[in-house]
Amino acid sequence: xxxxxxxxxxxxxxxxxxxxxxxxxxxxxxxxxxxxxxxxxxxxxxxxxxxxxxxxxxxxxxxxxxxxxxxxxxxxxxxxxxxxxxxxxxxxxxxxxxxxxxxxxxxxxxxxxxxxxxxxxxxxxxxxxxxxxxxxxxxxxxxxxxxxxxxxxxxxxxxxxxxxxxxxxxxxxxxxxxxxxxxxxxxxxxxxxxxxxxxxxxxxxxxxxxxxxxxxxxxxxxxxxxxxxxxxxxxxxxxxxxxxxxxxxxxxxxxxxxxxxxxxxxxxxxxxxxxxxxxxxxx
Amino acid sequence: xxxxxxxxxxxxxxxxxxxxxxxxxxxxxxxxxxxxxxxxxxxxxxxxxxxxxxxxxxxxxxxxxxxxxxxxxxxxxxxxxxxxxxxxxxxxxxxxxxxxxxxxxxxxxxxxxxxxxxxxxxxxxxxxxxxxxxxxxxxxxxxxxxxxxxxxxxxxxxxxxxxxxxxxxxxxxxxxxxxxxxxxxxxxxxxxxxxxxxxxxxxxxxxxxxxxxxxxxxxxxxxxxxxxxxxxxxxxxxxxxxxxxxxxxxxxxxxxxxxxxxxxxxxxxxxxxxxxxxxxxxxxxxxxxxxxxxxxxxxxxxxxxxxxxxxxxxxxxxxxxxxxxxxxxxxxxxxxxxxxxxxxxxxxxxxxxxxxxxxxxxxxxxxxxxxxxxxxxxxxxxxxxxxxxxxxxxxxxxxxxxxxxxxxxxxxxxxxxxxxxxxxxxxxxxxxxxxxxxxxxxxxxxxxxxxxxxx
Numbered sequence: 001x002x003x004x005x006x007x008x009x010x011x012x013x014x015x016x017x018x019x020x021x022x023x024x025x026x027x028x029x030x031x032x033x034x035x036x037x038x039x040x041x042x043x044x045x046x047x048x049x050x051x052x053x054x055x056x057x058x059x060x061x062x063x064x065x066x067x068x069x070x071x072x073x074x075x076x077x078x079x080x081x082x083x084x085x086x087x088x089x090x091x092x093x094x095x096x097x098x099x100x101x102x103x104x105x106x107x108x109x110x111x112x113x114x115x116x117x118x119x120x121x122x123x124x125x126x127x128x129x130x131x132x133x134x135x136x137x138x139x140x141x142x143x144x145x146x147x148x149x150x151x152x153x154x155x156x157x158x159x160x161x162x163x164x165x166x167x168x169x170x171x172x173x174x175x176x177x178x179x180x181x182x183x184x185x186x187x188x189x190x191x192x193x194x195x196x197x198x199x200x201x202x203x204x205x206x207x208x209x210x211x212x213x214x215x216x217x218x219x220x221x222x223x224x225x226x227x228x229x230x231x232x233x234x235x236x237x238x239x240x241x242x243x244x245x246x247x248x249x250x251x252x253x254x255x256x257x258x259x260x261x262x263x264x265x266x267x268x269x270x271x272x273x274x275x276x277x278x279x280x281x282x283x
Numbered sequence: 284x285x286x287x288x289x290x291x292x293x294x295x296x297x298x299x300x301x302x303x304x305x306x307x308x309x310x311x312x313x314x315x316x317x318x319x320x321x322x323x324x325x326x327x328x329x330x331x332x333x334x335x336x337x338x339x340x341x342x343x344x345x346x347x348x349x350x351x352x353x354x355x356x357x358x359x360x361x362x363x364x365x366x367x368x369x370x371x372x373x374x375x376x377x378x379x380x381x382x383x384x385x386x387x388x389x390x391x392x393x394x395x396x397x398x399x400x401x402x403x404x405x406x407x408x409x410x411x412x413x414x415x416x417x418x419x420x421x422x423x424x425x426x427x428x429x430x431x432x433x434x435x436x437x438x439x440x441x442x443x444x445x446x447x448x449x450x451x452x453x454x455x456x457x458x459x460x461x462x463x464x465x466x467x468x469x470x471x472x473x474x475x476x477x478x479x480x481x482x483x484x485x486x487x488x489x490x491x492x493x494x495x496x497x498x499x500x501x502x503x504x505x506x507x508x509x510x511x512x513x514x515x516x517x518x519x520x521x522x523x524x525x526x527x528x529x530x531x532x533x534x535x536x537x538x539x540x541x542x543x544x545x546x547x548x549x550x551x552x553x554x555x556x557x558x559x560x561x562x563x564x565x566x567x568x569x570x571x572x573x574x575x576x577x578x579x580x581x582x583x584x585x586x587x588x589x590x591x592x593x594x595x596x597x598x599x600x601x602x603x604x605x606x607x608x609x610x611x612x613x614x615x616x617x618x619x620x621x622x623x624x625x626x627x628x629x630x631x632x633x634x635x636x637x638x639x640x641x642x643x644x645x646x647x648x649x650x651x652x653x654x655x656x657x658x659x660x661x662x663x664x665x666x667x668x669x670x671x672x673x674x675x676x677x678x679x680x681x682x683x684x685x686x687x688x689x690x691x692x693x694x695x696x697x698x699x700x701x702x703x704x705x706x707x708x709x710x711x712x713x714x715x716x717x718x719x720x721x722x723x724x725x726x727x728x729x730x731x732x733x734x735x736x737x738x
Binding site for chain 1: 304
C-alpha cells in the first residue's frame with residue numbers, strides 16, 4: 001500500500017459519496033443517505049491514511065517533513081479539511097443532504113491534484129524548514145474548509161428559497177427540495193460555519209505572521225498572499241458585522257458567503273498561479 | 284428652537300455608525316487589491332518598463348506604488364480605528380448595565396420587544412405552576428431568579444453574560460496591534476548587511492537609506508556555507524557562523540561561533556540577524572598540480588584568478604576564467620600559459636578529470652585541485668520593540684473571537700399572572716447574538732413548557 005494508492009481510493013470514495021448524496025436527495029432513501037455518509041467517512045479515513053503515509057514516505061526518502069509543502073500536498077490537505085469540517089457538522093447538526101453540496105469541493109480538489117499536479121515528494125527548501133509550516137497551514141486550511149462548507153450551504157439556501165418563491169402555494173417544496181434542510185437551518189449553518197472559519201483564518205494569519213517574524217524579522221510585509229488573506233478577513237468581518245447588527249440573514253448572507261469563498265479560493269490559488277510572492281508553491 | 288443636531292453630535296453619530304464599519308471594511312478589502320496587482324516599491328526605471336510615462340505619473344500621484352503607506356490608505360485605517368473606538372464607547376456602558384443590572388421582572392412592554400414570545404392561558408392559580416416552571420428553567424436553561432410581586436411571579440434566567448465582552452476584547456486587540464505596529468515603525472528598523480567571511484561589521488544599512496546605523500557592537504562572520512540536496516540544485520541549508528563582539532571580545536560563549544540558518548536567527552540586545560542571502564566575493568584561490576612532462580616531476584602551485592604564476596622554465600601560467608560549473612562538467616578553469624620565449628596557449632582544465640590535460644601535449648600537464656571561493660553572507664537585521672505588543676494583540680484577538688462567536692448571552696423571562704379565574708403564562712427571550720440559533724433553541728423551550736404545563 002502506498003500513499004498514491006490511498007489517494008486514488010480517496011478520490012473514488014469522494015466521487016461515490018457525492019453521487020450517493022445526489023441519489024439520496026432525489027430518491028429520499030434513508031439507507032442511501034446513510035451509505036453516502038459512510039462512504040464519506042471511508043474516504044476521509046483513506047485521505048487521512050494517505051497523508052500519514054506520505055509523511056512516512058518522505059522520512060524514508062531521508063528528508064521527512066509534514067506533507068504540506070507544495071500545491072499537490074496542500075490541495076489534498078484542503079480536501080481532508082473540508083471533509084473534517086463537513087463530518088463534524090454532520091455529527092452535530094445531522095443535515096445529511098448538505099453532503100451533496102460540500103463533497104463536490106473535496107472531489108474537485110482531489111481529481112485536480114491527481115490529474116494535473118506534480119505529486120513528487122521533494123525535500124524542503126530552507127525557508128520551509130520550520131514547525132510553523134504545520135501550524136500555519138493547518139489553521140489556514142481549517143478556515144478555508146469551513147468557508148467551503150458555508151459556501152455549499154449558501155448555494156443550497158439560494159436554490160431552496162428560489163424554488164419556494166416560484167411555487168407560492170403553502171405546500172412544502174416537494175421533490176428534490178424536500179430533502180433539503182429548512183431555509184432557517186441552512187441560514188444558521190452558513191453562519192455557524194463562518195463562525196468556525198473566521199477565528200481559524202485569524203489564527204492562520206497570526207501563525208503566518210509569527211513565522212514570518214521568526215524567519216525574516218517582519219511579521220507583515222504586504223506580500224500579495226498576506227494581503228489577500230487580509231482581504232478575505234475583511235470580507236468575513238463585514239459579513240459578521242452585517243449579520244450581528246443589521247440582521248443580514250437569508251439571501252444577502254448567502255451571497256456574501258459565496259462571494260467570500262470566491263475570494264478565499266483566489267487567496268489560496270489565484271495568488272499563487274497569477275500573482276507573485278513569497279508563497280511560491282504554486283509556481 | 285432648532286431641532287437640528289449640533290455638528291459635533293452629527294460627527295459622533297457618523298463615527299458610531301455600523302454602516303461606516305461595513306463600508307470601511309469593504310473599502311479596505313477593495314483598495315488592498317491594488318497593491319497586490321501593482322508591484323510595490325520598485326524603482327522608477329522598473330516602473331517605466333511596465334507602464335507608459337503618463338500612466339506612471341498618474342499611478343505615482345495616487346501613491347499606488349507604495350499604497351499601504353499612502354495617506355489615503357492610512358486615513359482609511361484611521362477612520363477604521365476611530366469608528367472602532369466610537370462604537371465601543373457608545374455601546375459599552377449599556378452592555379455593562381445590561382449584564383450587571385438585569386431587568387428581573389418583565390412587563391408587557393418588555394415582552395413586546397421580543398421576537399420570540401409565547402402565551403398560554405391555563406386553569407389553576409399562579410402558585411400551582413411556580414415549582415414546575417422553576418424546574419423547567421433549571422433543567423433546560425439555567426437557575427432562574429424568581430420575583431413575586433403583586434400576585435405575579437416573574438422568572439428571569441440568563442446564560443453567558445460575559446460573552447457580551449468578547450467583542451470589546453476583539454476590538455481592543457485590533458487597536459493594540461495597530462499600536463504595536465506604530466511602535467515598531469517609530470522605534471524599530473529593518474536593515475541589511477553583507478559580511479565577508481573572516482571580517483566583521485559594526486554598522487548596518489537601513490532599507491531606503493544610505494546612512495548606516497551603528498549597532499554598538501560588532502558581528503564577525505567566521506564562515507558561510509551553502510549545501511544542496513544530493514543530485515539536485517535544491518538548496519538544503521544556508522549557514523553562517525557568527526560571533527558577537529563588544530570591545531573586541533566575544534560577548535558570550537553562546538554567541539561565539541553561533542550557526543545562523545534560515546528559521547534560526549541570532550538575537551542580541553533587541554536586534555535580530557536573519558540569514559537572508561549570500562554571494563561570492565573576491566577571486567577564488569586555486570590549487571594546481573603541475574607535472575613536468577619531460578622529468579615527471581610534480582609541483583603544487585597556488586594561483587589567484589588573473590595572477591601570473593611562475594613555472595620552472597621561466598614561463599608562467601594564469602587562470603583567465605573560472606566557472607563552478609563548466610558546461611556541466613563541474614568546476615573548470617581556462618588557463619593561459621606563457622612560455623619563456625613568450626609563446627601563449629590557452630586551454631581548459633576540469634577538476635573532475637585530472638588526467639584530461641595530458642592529451643593536450645604541452646610541456647606541463649595541469650590538473651586542478653581544490654579551490655577556495657570566499658563568500659559574503661547577507662543578513663537581514665531587524666529591531667522591532669513593538670512586536671510583543673502585536674503578539675499581545677493577536678492573543679487577545681483570538682480569545683475575543685472565541686468568546687464573541689462561540690458564546691452568546693441568552694436571556695429568558697417568564698411571567699405568571701392571574702387572568703380572571705385562570706392563569707396566564709407569558710414567555711419571552713432573546714439572545715444578543717446569533718438569533719436564528721436562539722430561535723431554534725427557544726422553539727424547543729416552548730415545546731418543553733407546553734408539555735410541562737399540560738402535565
